[in-house]
Amino acid sequence: MSSSCLVNNEDTFNDEEISRLSLEIELLKQELNKKTELLKTKQKKCLTKLDVSRYSRQIILPEIGIEGQKKLKNASVLIIGVGGLGCPSSMYLASAGVGTIGLVDYDEVELNNLHRQLLHGQCNVGMRKVESGKLSLSRMNEDVNIVVHDVQLDGYNSLDIFKQYDVIIDASDNLVTRYIINDTCVKAGKPLVSGSAIHCDGQLTVYNYKGSVCFRCLHPKPQSPETIGNCASAGVLGPVPGVIGVLQAMETIKIIIDHPNVLYNSLLLYDGGDCNFKKIKLTNVKRAGCLCTRSTEDIVITMDYEEFCGSKANDKFKTLNLLNEDERITVIDLNKLISQNQPCLVIDVRKNVEYDMCHLPFSVNIQLNDLKREKTLLELIKQINSYSKTPNVITICRRGNDSQRAVKELKKYPQITKKVNWIKDVIGGLNEWSMKIDKTFPMY
Numbered sequence: 001m002s003s004s005c006l007v008n009n010e011d012t013f014n015d016e017e018i019s020r021l022s023l024e025i026e027l028l029k030q031e032l033n034k035k036t037e038l039l040k041t042k043q044k045k046c047l048t049k050l051d052v053s054r055y056s057r058q059i060i061l062p063e064i065g066i067e068g069q070k071k072l073k074n075a076s077v078l079i080i081g082v083g084g085l086g087c088p089s090s091m092y093l094a095s096a097g098v099g100t101i102g103l104v105d106y107d108e109v110e111l112n113n114l115h116r117q118l119l120h121g122q123c124n125v126g127m128r129k130v131e132s133g134k135l136s137l138s139r140m141n142e143d144v145n146i147v148v149h150d151v152q153l154d155g156y157n158s159l160d161i162f163k164q165y166d167v168i169i170d171a172s173d174n175l176v177t178r179y180i181i182n183d184t185c186v187k188a189g190k191p192l193v194s195g196s197a198i199h200c201d202g203q204l205t206v207y208n209y210k211g212s213v214c215f216r217c218l219h220p221k222p223q224s225p226e227t228i229g230n231c232a233s234a235g236v237l238g239p240v241p242g243v244i245g246v247l248q249a250m251e252t253i254k255i256i257i258d259h260p261n262v263l264y265n266s267l268l269l270y271d272g273g274d275c276n277f278k279k280i281k282l283t284n285v286k287r288a289g290c291l292c293t294r295s296t297e298d299i300v301i302t303m304d305y306e307e308f309c310g311s312k313a314n315d316k317f318k319t320l321n322l323l324n325e326d327e328r329i330t331v332i333d334l335n336k337l338i339s340q341n342q343p344c345l346v347i348d349v350r351k352n353v354e355y356d357m358c359h360l361p362f363s364v365n366i367q368l369n370d371l372k373r374e375k376t377l378l379e380l381i382k383q384i385n386s387y388s389k390t391p392n393v394i395t396i397c398r399r400g401n402d403s404q405r406a407v408k409e410l411k412k413y414p415q416i417t418k419k420v421n422w423i424k425d426v427i428g429g430l431n432e433w434s435m436k437i438d439k440t441f442p443m444y
């Protein structure tokens, strides 16, 4: 017999003793579980008299009652994005007495956020959004525990954060983040209240709730990045994310109180222009092979989401480098050329509406897409011909990407290139002009 098999006689058990001990262990385990559950219930916060006064107008509702309000007090909700949707949803949840609200955002408050992101005020411009959000929410309701996560959410940090919360609200603004949030909710088994808003339109639904479909079931392949707009490029009317964010708060409250009519398996469409709400039925069958049909251990959320979507996990501006250095000028060069009265045709290639918002007085407006039109090109040639000396052509846009595209486009036409000295664009565009030449020029 090898030494490893040597056993002291006192330590050996017969079959009967083994099954008796197993039973004892099982009973002890059950006892421990019961005590842990009891402890959890005892640890649950009860309502104070002040709570009852504060929330009396909603406690009185049969849907809420004392039990519902207790559930809200003991609930935790994570909101990703303290922007157009995250501001209204967090305001209503904090005011309703949700015990813990987590805020995720990696960005700072900008002036152009204020028309719709009502948690942030003028004095908060430049501040971290999560900090500004926490300040305002705590001012609204000091009893709510506001937890800040000042990070860019990705597949590596999301699970640890999500685990700490009961309900997740997607108030982000880009496709990559939507997939990360969806996949993490599926892995962590959390309901996802999803919303979006752009122009005058909004959408709302709840995924991964009581066996319902997930975002991937409906969108297994990401939309191409070119077809997706964002608030910065497409614009949004403030009340639209306001409406959707408030409805996200409503669905979250319904999930917490276990309301029977949570908006899952349906998609709510809001058309602000028409003042119209439409509800369309979604499938209640999970897509075969979808992530949400796998066991949680098999769900991988550390994939390269940016590669999968072909876009970034934020809607921050990407600088293109389409032109060579000698095909570009700085705003300082432009200023010099203009003050020296050099013959320059400055073409602002932004949308008409942007040109109407603000423009350089010496520029003309031809939208990038119009540069392909024959009629526009003929008019442009006429303008070039009207100069007494051979002019330079300078394209400009907001930040210096479309202006590079415009140079490429114009250089395709020898009728133009032959008649001008050179065609160049302005690095950094009008935003750079605003920073370096004229601080009163609006930056947007």
Ligand SMILES: Nc1ncnc2c1ncn2[C@@H]1O[C@H](COP(=O)(O)OP(=O)(O)OP(=O)(O)O)[C@@H](O)[C@H]1O
Residues within 6 Å of the ligand: 080, 081, 082, 083, 084, 085, 104, 105, 106, 107, 112, 113, 117, 129, 151, 152, 153, 154, 171, 172, 173, 174, 177, 230, 231, 232, 313, 314, 315
């Ligand atoms: N992966 C992410 N991690 C953390 N925060 C994110 C992530 N993706 C988006 N966000 C945040 O979600 C919020 C979305 O807000 P919103 O749609 O109103 O856009 P915005 O970025 O504030 O404004 P604009 O698009 O006009 O510049 C932003 O504050 C953004 O920083």
Ligand SMILES: [Zn+2]
Residues within 6 Å of the ligand: 213, 214, 215, 216, 217, 218, 286, 287, 290, 291, 292, 293
């Ligand atoms: Zn799915």
